[in-house]
Amino acid sequence: MKPDTFMVDQNRQISIGGVALAYLAEKYGTPLYVLDYETIVHRIKDYQDALSELTPPGQAFYAGKAFLCQAMAGLLEQHQMGLDVVSGGELYTALQAGFNPERIMFHGNVKTREEIAYALTAHVGHIVCDSMDELERIEEEAARIGCQAPVLLRITPGIEAHTHEFIRTGQFDSKFGFGLADGLADRAVKRALTLEHVLLKGFHAHIGSQILEEDPFILNAETLLRYSLGWNQSHGWWPEVLNIGGGFGVRYQPGDHPPRLTTVVSAINELLHELTPKELAVPRIFMEPGRSIIAEAGVTLYRVLVTKSVPGGKRYISVDGGMGDNIRPALYQAEYRAAIDGKVGQDNMETVTVAGRYCETGDVLLKDIALSQAAVDDLLVVFDTGAYNYSMASNYNRVPRPAVVLVHQGQDYLWVARESYQDLVRADSPYAMTLAEFR
Ligand SMILES: Cc1ncc(COP(=O)(O)O)c(C=O)c1O
Structure with missing residues (x-):
């Protein structure tokens, strides 16, 4: 909804982490x-506390795709979180920050040979395999490296979560993972068990x-467990x-009611102990929260540069800013x-x-919303922008990407510097070099 340290003073001015947003806008442009340390740490602890109730204890892997930079990786390492990365670039960022590779989960529905080799030589804790081609590629790279x-x-369990269609990934026709219905998952298990590396x-x-519901998560765990029972029968x-x-969803709008983590985790604990045969060890549950850790910790500050009324009222x-910093x-x-x-x-x-400010009609950040009357030079504060804003930012129109600042107990810390025109x-290659290639 808002960062946990959100405050409004008698001048109707907002501060976060004990730092006035107007001051940050002046200082950094x-x-x-802006990210609030306390909110991030509270959300991390929520996951760690909930998952520690499981037997055996579960582990949370923060999904770096939501927001990642070296300082964020450092904060996660400090709190002993796991980290889910989906590219060589995210892996590099984490390793540069001194993140323990054993707590890294390497994801992605398309991994290059180089990325697989990089993950293996870095000794990441787990690689999530998405396809048959990739399974063979992992085997070949592991054999070449000698590990x-x-x-x-990655299984597509065919669970329809009520969310926006474009960010739904669990359907049977999803581009992600091995389908259960078409037998692909079964073939993958069989094949993986024969591979030496x-x-x-x-x-x-x-x-x-x-x-925003609890049931799909519980059903997801149950589906994985029930299929595992079948594979235990067929493959031992x-x-x-x-x-x-x-x-896990967050409260972008007052009508959004996020699922309760503790309810989901205790239901999964019951299932685990009910369904796991006595002679087998209860599997560990891993979770990969991204948005629910970082979204509410973030706000974006913009300067109002134009106000206008158009015919029709x-x-x-x-x-x-706009779609370059929030797509x-x-x-x-x-x-x-x-x-x-x-x-x-x-x-x-x-x-x-x-x-x-971007040259697209669709570059609209907020449509028909109620705001106090704004004037040129006012500071607009957009809430809940911690997730999938900076990480999805672009240089469209050759606009440099904004800085990222962390606030905590009245102090501000520059996490990512604003890009400069030189960075762009x-x-x-200089033009002359390009021309030389055509001669
Ligand atoms: C495989 C995987 N894990 C974790 C996440 C993080 O999801 P969220 O940020 O909604 O928690 C995603 C996001 O798309 C994902 O694809």
């Missing part, structure tokens, strides 16, 4: 991503994102680990809440559409 790859097979550790299934093999993915305010409204019609700093709680609300051209 806008747009600016055994600890593998989870693959050590099959268990299964993974992620059913979607921003899920039993998983050490069941990874039920991420996807529609009122726009335009800000110095989610354009990509998923995601909705956010916002406030004008210094005017919080004023009566004179108006309905406005907040437009971005760093990887470009």
Whole structure:
């Protein structure tokens, strides 16, 4: 909903982590991503406490795709979290920050040979395998390196989570993983068990994102368990680990009611102990929360640069950021809440559409929302932007990406510097060189 340390003073100005947002905007410029340390740590502890109630204790792996930089990896390491990475770049970021590779889960539905080799030589704790082709590639790379790859097979359990269609991944026709219905998962288990350099550790299934119900998560764990029982019968093999993915929703809007983690975890604990045959060890449960750790910790600050009313009465305010720093409204019609700093709680609300600065009609951050009357130079604060904003940011229109600042107990810490124009051209070849290639 908002960072845990959100406060409004008598001047209607907002502070987070004991730091005034107006001060941060002056110091670092806008747009600016601000993250609250306390909120991140509270959410991490929620997962760790809930999963420690399981026997055997579970483990949470933060999904780096939601937001990752070296400092974030360092914070996660400090709190002994696991980390789910989906590319060589995320893996590199974590390793550079000194993250323990044993607590890294290497994901991705397409991994290059180089990425697989990188993960294996870095000794990551688990690799999640997504396809038959990849299974063979993992075997070949592990054989070449001379190691055994600890593998989870990604299963598509066919659970329909009620969320936006584009971020639903658990259906049978999903591009992700091995289907249960078409027998692919069964073939994958069979094949993995014959491979000399693959050590099959268990299964993974992620059913979607921003899920607001509890039942799909419980059903997901149950599906993995029941299929495991079948494979135990047919192949005499039993998983050490069941990874039920991420996807816990957050409260972007007042009507959003996130699922209760403790309810889900205790239901899964019951299932585990009811269904696991006495002679076998109860599998460990892994979870991969991204959004529910970081979304509410983040706000984005924008400067209002234009206000205008168009024929028909529609009122726009335009800000110095947009789809380059937050693609989610354009990509998923995601909705956010916002406030004008210094005017919080004023009566004179108006309905406005907040437009971005990018050259796309669809670059609209907030559609028809009630805001205090905004003027040029006001500071617009958009809430719950910690997840999938910075990590999905682009340089569209050659706009440098904003800085990321962490706040805690009245102090601010620069986590990621604002990109400069020089950064934008760093990887470009000068024109003369390009021309030489055509001669
Ligand atoms: C495999 C996997 N794990 C974890 C996550 C994190 O999901 P969320 O941020 O919704 O918790 C995702 C997100 O798409 C994912 O694809």
